[in-house]
Amino acid sequence: MKRAFPLVVRAWWQRLISPLDLPLLGICGLLLLLAVGVMGSASPERIGSQLTNMALALVIMRVVAGLSPQRLASVAVPVYLVGIGLLIGVALFGDISKGARRWLNLGFMRVQPSEIMKIAMPLLLAWFFHQRTTRLRLVDFFIAALLLLVPVGLIMRQPDLGTALLVLAAGFYVIFFAGLSWKILAGMALTALAAAPVAWSFLHDYQRNRILTLLDPEKDPLGKGFHIIQSTIAIGSGGIFGKGWREGTQAQLEFIPEHHTDFIFAVFAEEFGLVGNVVLLTLYGMLIGRGFVIAAQATSLFGRLLAGSITMIFFTYAFVNIGMVSGLLPVVGVPLPLVSYGGTSLVTLFIGIGMLMSIHKSRMLVQK
Amino acid sequence: MKITHDDNALGKFHSRLAVAGGFVLLCFVLLVLRFAWLQIIQYGYYQTRAEDNRISLVPITPSRGLIVDRNNLQLANNYSAYTLEITPAQIDHLERTIDDLATVIDIQPKDRKRFKKLLEESKNFESLPIRSRLTDEEVAKFVAQRYRFPGVDVKARLFRHYPKGAFASSTLGYIGRITDRDLDKIEAIDQEANYRGTDHFGKTGLEQHYEFELHGTTGFEQVEVDAGGRAVRTLARTAPVPGNNLTLTLDAELQSIAEQAFGDRKGALVAIEPSTGGVLALVSMPNYDPNLFVDGIDTQSWKVLNESADKPMVNRALNGAYPPGSTFKPFMALAALAYGKRTPHQTIFDPGFYTFGNHTFRDDKKGGHGTVDMYKSIVESCDTYYYMLANDLGIDNIARFMAEFGFGNFTGIDIEGESKGILPSTDWKRKRFKSPAQQKWYAGETISVGIGQGYNAYTPIQLAQAVATLAHNGTMFRPHLVKFITDSRTGVRKLIEPQPLKKIDLNPEHIEVIKQAMIGVNKEGTGARAFAGAEYVSAGKTGTAQVFSLKGADYKHHSIKQELRDHALFIAFAPANAPKIALAVLVENGGFGAQAAAPIARQIFDYYLLGKRPKAPAAVDEAAVERDDE
Secondary structure: OOOHHHHHHHHHHHHHHOOOOHHHHHHHHHHHHHHHHHHHHHOHHHHHHHHHHHHHHHHHHHHHHHOOHHHHHHHHHHHHHHHHHHHHHHHHHOEEEOOEEEEEEOOOOEEOHHHHHHHHHHHHHHHHHHHOOOOOOHHHHHHHHHHHHHHHHHHHHOOOHHHHHHHHHHHHHHHHHHOOOHHHHHHHHHHHHHHHHHHHHHOOHHHHHHHHHHHOHHHOOOOOOHHHHHHHHHHHHHOOOOOOOOOOHHHHOOOOOOOOOOOHHHHHHHHHHHHHHHHHHHHHHHHHHHHHHHHHHOOOHHHHHHHHHHHHHHHHHHHHHHHHHOOOOOOOOOOOOOOOOOHHHHHHHHHHHHHHHHHHHHHHHHHO | OOOOOOHHHHHHHHHHHHHHHHHHHHHHHHHHHHHHHHHHHOHHHHHHHHHHHHEEEEEEOOOOOOEEOOOOOEEEEEEEEEEEEEOHHHOOOHHHHHHHHHOOOOOOHHHHHHHHHHHHHOOOOOOEEEEOOOOHHHHHHHHHHHHHOOOEEEEEEEEEEOOOOOOOHHHHOOEEEOOHHHHHHHHHOOOOHHHOOOOEEEOOHHHHHOHHHHOOEOEEEEEEEOOOOOEEEEEEEEOOEOOOEEEEOOOHHHHHHHHHHOOOOOEEEEEEOOOOOEEEEEEEEOOOOOHHHHOOOOHHHHHHHHHOOOOOOOOHHHHOOEOOHHHHHHHHHHHHHHOOOOOOOOOEEEOOEEEEOOEEEEOOOOOOOEEEOHHHHHHOOOHHHHHHHHHHHOHHHHHHHHHHOOOOOOOOOOOOOOOOOEOOOHHHHHHHOOOHHHHOOOHHHHHHHOOOOOOOEEOHHHHHHHHHHHHOOOEEEOOEOEEEEEOOOOOOEEEOOOOEEEEOOOOHHHHHHHHHHHHHHHHHOOOOOOOOOOOOOOEEEEEEEOOOOOOOOOOOHHHOOHHHOOEEEEEEEEOOOOOOEEEEEEEOOOOOHHHHOHHHHHHHHHHHHHOOOOOOOOOOOOOOOOOOOO
């Protein structure tokens, strides 16, 4: 009896962590620690609520990790259909905020259906290709492309170019990993290039401005270029070792816009310098590397495709956000994964992490 | 769900993973290169830009130097007053804020206009006055409502003040808001940085001439500002250095007495200390209150000053050019001695007129002065003597001699915009006129120059300088108003050295003859009534300058309109044996010099030499005349 209590605790603890991939959890833990540190400089008053978001996200991660890949596959179609339904709902009855129709009020809560599609899209396509494993034909890729373009088109119409591109990328990664031939990929790339001028004409003015601003931010230093100019000043003035935690003048004096959300990287880079940036990239690199290992070792096509595309979604978030803040890419609303403030993206990302863990655990079960 | 193992498909997936991995690596390398570019190679540039972002230099305006008279009486100082100021960078709706403010504190349309103008000229982060000189009540009213007006505050600022009001106005000058023309001057000597934060600039008089001495050195506060332009904290402060103080040669009490002596008459007076050239009084009447200009004169007052027929804005002492009339005669006599054209005792006979060619020049005294030597010619102011003398000397000799005394040239006084006047000569006429007929000098024109009429026109300051030079036996000084400048930081005095400009080569005996004759003027001549009973010996000469030619008709000044009456002049120095003061007085349309100008000189001398204060403005001595027989 004396040892029964610890034994019970140990057993319970074992059950709790058994579906978790410890290396992945460790890397995410480090990123979350870093996130709390940066938040302590960028917006200390938000640490509390972000810790709550993190706890919620970790719980959801644990729940998802506990599901089997088969169970994940089984919800692919319903989730996708619900997502599409909500997107149509947004287009018809959505709330307008900042000139875009993105939110849907369900009476008891407001949801942003485009966020659901970030996970629903790779899930559905992985399921779809898994169904066609035996005889994958070109027509299947066309069907996949159609399944992808419907939600992307709906999101683009909101308009929310950033999310549309992320969803498009998520779906594309599945198609890419499914083995679409290089010839067709090249053809698509060429078509995309050729279509660029046409796409340009469909872009909203503010979207065009963002691209033009990227090309020459100094042209309009007080207007559209202000964000990029101030964030590059912040990064550049950080130098090699940074100005020190809470010592970044650009951040502390609020020259950096959105400094707790999309531009939080500028705060980090100003205060921790090149050294900090390399550490952050290394953490992301480790996360992506672990994701690739999980994908490579996955025992089903569904698992491989889902793991590969989720991993690439992490990469895309990180690269697009850092590229945008440091002035390499146009400004699109993409958070810095696991670091930016905000519950929605954190939950979405940890659902992805949970899926990776689920896929990895199923491999071990198969091996046993 | 069926789990399949397809080695071929798996291999293909692994190769795709490798491609994706390679792509990830490539992108991350790209990011690292970007970081290296921003954080290593361009570090210095971005470091500077970040500093520029956060640090704002806020100028601290120095207090303007004081102007005091020779007895340390303050003539221009500064006082602190409350202004209501708005920092536009901190306000979203400026118009609405001003509308709201107007419900608390009286804000006139002209205040709004002025604020708008300031706003257009201002740089960021500056607070700009919407109202100045708030009363205590207004300050209290605003402070109670301050929470409603972020970005609006009451500040204590220094304002220029001229404690004596309408006093020595054209001498002290005034300051006003900086204009583009002032900016040109500031840029010309690279003082832009020092004038950041300065609103005012010397416009006329000493305020203008000594602007860069009076201004001081602007201090700076390094303030850390946030993106909204709000000051977060002060990083460093460089204190401003107040402007240097001017100590004048001017005697404020004497100046006051002189101004009051004019009553409501127009004119000018310049009193100089002959041994230094220091100006004791510099009067131009009517004067005005320079305080009106400090904060931007309102259009109503400006209209009154600018459009007045009395032209108070003209500095008559420096810019009014008047024929010297008979005050020219002592200098003519001295020229005669110097050129050997007359001896002191050589006499002429004056029948009351002088005929040159077929033109007759009349003497003021009917029947003439009879036998006249040099002494009598000055004491009685005999015109005929000088008609003859002028003809004997010739215009160019006269011009050469008078130029030595500074006639027709800038005196170099430390006030800007002095006029040159006209010293007529054949050369002058050739340059002045265009047609050959007009360019020729006619010998007949020389005759009236001899009695200070004709083309002659000199400023009162030139006349005063000439008298002072004569009093000081030919040694000439540059007239100056500032005795010394005190460095506000070190207390070191920078003396304006009374360096003699030159010593005119004159025979002391000749000078003595002229001085004796001028003593005679005040003892038994045209100045005798004004100086009756004086406890000191003074020397003088009356003069009357024609404004309106009567073409030979009798001059009866009561029957002539005020503005057509002659100008009254008087030059004098005292005590005659060791002159402490020399002066020139001009009363516009005052009539005879003996009537209007000499009594003013008497009041000045009485105060300066004896400390006697006059009880009333100098009375016009109706009985005194230019000639002692009328």
